[in-house]
Amino acid sequence: MNYNKYKGWLYLLPAILFLGLFMVYPLVDVVVYSFEEGYNFASQSFSGTGLYNFSYVLHDPYFMQAVKNTFIIVIITVPLSTGIALLISLGLNSIKPLKDFLQTVYFLPYVTNTLAVGLVFMILFKKTAYSDGLINALINMFGHDSIDFIEGPYWAKMFVICFYTIWIVMPFKILILTSALAGVRQDYYNAAKVDGTSKFRTFYKITLPMISPMIFYLVITGFIGAFKAYSDEVAIFGTNLNAAGMNTIVGYVYDMLYGNSGGYPSYASAASLILFAIVFTITVINLMVSKKNVQY
Amino acid sequence: MKVTLEHLTKRFPNRNKKIKEDVIAVNDFTFEIPDGKLIGLLGPSGCGKSTTLNMISGLEKPTSGKVFFGDDDVTGLPPENRGVGLVFQNYALYPHLTVRQNILFPLQNLKGKDKLSKEVMEEKALEAAKLVQIDAYMDRKPGELSGGQQQRVAIARALVKMPRVLLLDEPLSNLDARLRLQTREEIRRIQIETGITTIFVTHDQEEAMSISDMIVVMKDGIFQQMGKPQDVYDKPVNLFVAKFLGTPAINVFNGEIKDGKLYIGDDAILDVNLENQQVWAAIRPEGFVVSDNGALKCTLKQVEVMGRDTSVISLNDNLDGISVRSIIPSDTTINPVNGIVSFNIKPYKIHLFSKETEERLEF
Numbered sequence: 001m002n003y004n005k006y007k008g009w010l011y012l013l014p015a016i017l018f019l020g021l022f023m024v025y026p027l028v029d030v031v032v033y034s035f036e037e038g039y040n041f042a043s044q045s046f047s048g049t050g051l052y053n054f055s056y057v058l059h060d061p062y063f064m065q066a067v068k069n070t071f072i073i074v075i076i077t078v079p080l081s082t083g084i085a086l087l088i089s090l091g092l093n094s095i096k097p098l099k100d101f102l103q104t105v106y107f108l109p110y111v112t113n114t115l116a117v118g119l120v121f122m123i124l125f126k127k128t129a130y131s132d133g134l135i136n137a138l139i140n141m142f143g144h145d146s147i148d149f150i151e152g153p154y155w156a157k158m159f160v161i162c163f164y165t166i167w168i169v170m171p172f173k174i175l176i177l178t179s180a181l182a183g184v185r186q187d188y189y190n191a192a193k194v195d196g197t198s199k200f201r202t203f204y205k206i207t208l209p210m211i212s213p214m215i216f217y218l219v220i221t222g223f224i225g226a227f228k229a230y231s232d233e234v235a236i237f238g239t240n241l242n243a244a245g246m247n248t249i250v251g252y253v254y255d256m257l258y259g260n261s262g263g264y265p266s267y268a269s270a271a272s273l274i275l276f277a278i279v280f281t282i283t284v285i286n287l288m289v290s291k292k293n294v295q296y
Numbered sequence: 297m298k299v300t301l302e303h304l305t306k307r308f309p310n311r312n313k314k315i316k317e318d319v320i321a322v323n324d325f326t327f328e329i330p331d332g333k334l335i336g337l338l339g340p341s342g343c344g345k346s347t348t349l350n351m352i353s354g355l356e357k358p359t360s361g362k363v364f365f366g367d368d369d370v371t372g373l374p375p376e377n378r379g380v381g382l383v384f385q386n387y388a389l390y391p392h393l394t395v396r397q398n399i400l401f402p403l404q405n406l407k408g409k410d411k412l413s414k415e416v417m418e419e420k421a422l423e424a425a426k427l428v429q430i431d432a433y434m435d436r437k438p439g440e441l442s443g444g445q446q447q448r449v450a451i452a453r454a455l456v457k458m459p460r461v462l463l464l465d466e467p468l469s470n471l472d473a474r475l476r477l478q479t480r481e482e483i484r485r486i487q488i489e490t491g492i493t494t495i496f497v498t499h500d501q502e503e504a505m506s507i508s509d510m511i512v513v514m515k516d517g518i519f520q521q522m523g524k525p526q527d528v529y530d531k532p533v534n535l536f537v538a539k540f541l542g543t544p545a546i547n548v549f550n551g552e553i554k555d556g557k558l559y560i561g562d563d564a565i566l567d568v569n570l571e572n573q574q575v576w577a578a579i580r581p582e583g584f585v586v587s588d589n590g591a592l593k594c595t596l597k598q599v600e601v602m603g604r605d606t607s608v609i610s611l612n613d614n615l616d617g618i619s620v621r622s623i624i625p626s627d628t629t630i631n632p633v634n635g636i637v638s639f640n641i642k643p644y645k646i647h648l649f650s651k652e653t654e655e656r657l658e659f
Contacts, residue, residue, distance in 0.1 A: 185388070187386060187388035188388050190355050190382070190388070191382065191384060193374075193376065194353055194375045195401060195402035195453075195457070196375075196376025196405045196406075197376075197405050198405070205401075206390060209392040
């Protein structure tokens, strides 16, 4: 009978082993690395322990640039993409003809490869010897000079990356929001109609609270996703993000490990722990806000 | 407020796109609902009751025909300008708002010269809540209330604006049997207290008959009969109405009229003043009187004692159905002879319908 007690553990063993080996151990290791000063991969040796790694990272101008970039991307793309997705979903929800067709069109970016989309954006924005890109052609039409979006001023590059990020995360948000909207029973709208509720009040007082759990889900996952941005930047600006001034925190971690200036697992670990602290704090704040506002 | 429907018709395009013909949900309805009465709109599922209600509320536009409230033609008016209160089958209470906020909701929509001050709104909401006896739960969310309480909140929300007409769509179908009895009395009480013309939709004939001043019976979008519940029960205009009203259901026999007598099989039941023809003879369960030399002979199958009365189940070859169900006083003794039980039939409990048209035949 004692035998049964261990049976459960036996069944759990494969999962525990795999998770332990590939998740828990590396996580613990990252924490350990971040306190080991001057750790060397090849010799597996370090010169001392302390907070030096954190201090180095926090004083590294490249890291501060990456933090600034990441925050700008997060602050711009998360509210904008959620807001625009909500508008598009409301539109999709209120039309009948072409609804299925348009839903498919809006979902296409989701199934398209990130790098392929990056290529399309290159064509739209990149200046080459032969053309200034489609967007610049449009800008020229309005009598403005061309802007170099890929290698030009900081705000132009930031515009492109934000535009790209919003565009790439939109399909998933539209998918979630249209199904959330479709889940609001027609009865509520009929009840509101009989009571003479204005369109705006119906949206603000009925639709929005009804789909608020989904909106908060999207905001939270959106924050987490945007803080971890990296591949989008590579797709547009190439791998040398520090030179472009467009690096993100995850990009900085990667560079510290494998980039041209790489080979510093201690710095990388410290930077990723800082990122973890930021994401954790923001998520906790998000959850606290949503608990107050999502009431059922 | 008197409500009048004039040739009201609603057609929907067929869901199956291959069929060009429209589905007629409501076909040429004309009837008048008197002021201050409680009307039950009754019919089997899918007969167009809810569509009729939605056209009265304005949520659905009629294909043709008119709706009048009093003398006003409201056919073209949107729901908010009609002054109707509507209670939905599943209540449609806003789950994120408290009972108070739900009841206040219609009042907060008022604009311009109708706009009310906060105090007046609160007062009116409390008044409506008191009317339906839900005032103790003002700060709860609908999810924290029982089905019956939610129903009351829905009624309060519909009443708070003092509508000209109150519409209830299957108001009791989501409640359990006990609560249903209680709530239907409650609806009756509220209707009498407010005096608002109330129309409610139901498929449950017992529910409709028990609380309505008048019932309207429909079938397949076609108006069948309107009248006081007892009148409709006692004088159904056709076989459908006769079968639809009453539990247990009416017993329908194949009958024949020969030389001024109604025959069921070889049994002459009663004298009638009609030409020779085949008829449906429908007999209410309570119309049977056990008698040793009764006219109608049936094979006794089973006797169910129910306390107050006794239900006798028997067989007859001419029945359009499985078994004859009759209800007799519990103090009656049944002496079957060779398994045959004989009944006399109360003449006013038997209805004759033409075999061709299924319309009522007076005899």
